[in-house]
Amino acid sequence: MPSQPFRYKRHTAAGVSQRWLSKARNQGSVPVAPEANETVPGATSPDDGRQQQAKVTETAIANLLTAQYGANWQKALHNPSNRKKLMVIKPTQAVRDYLDELGLGIMAGNKTSRQKLKQKLVPEIHVPFPHTSFFAGAKVPESFPKLDVSEVAVVGRSNVGKSTLINALARTSVVRTSDKPGMTQQINFYGAGKDFNLVDMPGYGFAFAKDEARVQWQELIDHYLKERKTLVRLFVLIDSRTGFKVNDAEFFDRLEKLKVKTTLVLTKCDDIPRSALASRYMVTAEIAQLLPNCLPKVFMVSGKHQLGINDLRKEVLHIVGKGRKYLGGMKDPLRAEKMRQSVPKPVRVPQRRLRKRVPVPPTRKEAEGTTSIPEPEPGSEGQ
Ligand SMILES: Nc1nc2c(ncn2[C@@H]2O[C@H](COP(=O)(O)OP(=O)(O)OP(=O)(O)O)[C@@H](O)[C@H]2O)c(=O)[nH]1
Ligand SMILES: [Mg+2]
Secondary structure (H helix, E strand, C coil), X not given: CCCCCCCCCCECCCCCEHHHHHHHHHCCCCCCCCHHHCCCCCCCCHHHHHHHHHHHHHHHHHHHHHHHXXXXXXXXCCCCCHHHHHHHCCCCHHHHHHHHHHCCCECCCCHHHHHHHHHCCCCCCCCCCCCCEEEEEECCHXXXXXXXXXXXXXXXXXXXXXXXXXXXXXXXXXXXXXXXCCCCCCEEEEEECCCEEEEECCCECCCCCCHHHHHHHHHHHHHHXXXXXXXXXXXXXXXXXXXXXXXXXXXXXXXXXXCCCEEEEEECCCCCEHHHHHHHHHHHHHHHHHCCCECCCCEXXXXXXXXXXXXXXXXXXXXXXXXXXXXXXXCCCCHHHHHCCCCCCCCCCCCCCCCCCCCCCCCHHHHHCCCCCCCCCCCCCCC
């Protein structure tokens, strides 16, 4: 009888089985400790990144708590621990509605109640998106394709779901994905006809690759972000289960010098309890306000289950200026816009109704074509 495979797989933080990891380590193909190698060698020192990350996250949480519990929130909440701080953040009704609408996050309750909630879900409106296909891969800057159309790039920590998101956006499976961090090892260009390109990048942070390779990826990414004139937006993906990490802080630190417009996208939103996702969204939206060159709008998606992708499709089409071509009469304002703090609507002053002017009927003479100009008197001519 063949031996049974591993019954209980123990997984590391990176989502890889311990057995696979120790085997690969023995062969010398992976670094020793994933956590110790989080930062790319030669990059900003890990302490700087850690301080930066802690500062940004703590400020964001403190801002939220001050808004919800007043300036004395520390006292009001009896000096809460970091864990409790996250738990007491109250998501706004708009955020809860949005999660309900899209079915993001793991629903609480038993199977029956979850099924009932799922039945209430309104199917997302289908957003057209052009056919997308791979046309170039670059390991060195010299291999970048020529600058002809606008580009939207996707970047983030290794294994955050970049390639899966590109597949979901373009409704393809051409981009290779893997549960082992470090799958994408070059910059891949996917062309949407002659309209625009989607660009998939290698990840930063821990990956199953040699240190030199990771340094090379980082240099390649930096070179791309610095030199690429056609880059119109950079989507920085954050795993919703872990939130904004040290590597992300380091990346934004480098970006500050590069001046590229970015948008944060929370990924894997199907794999986290709904309440935790709601507070994660609130914190991330606050972090977006604190980061340099980051737009305030944050998206939530699940590439695996195709949730929240339509809003992102709309955003991409608008960014590259093809909204009118593909969306036609579809309403421009994105659904994600609803979640932003509700701005008080301007009071509508009722317009004074103008009395309708009733047309005056023509007089009998006017109707007959006769005028009231008197006839000249006889003998008055020639005077
Ligand atoms: N549950 C869940 N898993 C996801 C989602 N998106 C991606 N994954 C899983 O996450 C793993 C990594 O996905 P990739 O798309 O390869 O991630 P990546 O960021 O391109 O990774 P690298 O190329 O290695 O940097 C795969 O096992 C995917 O199945 C998601 O929305 N939900
Ligand atoms: Mg990838």
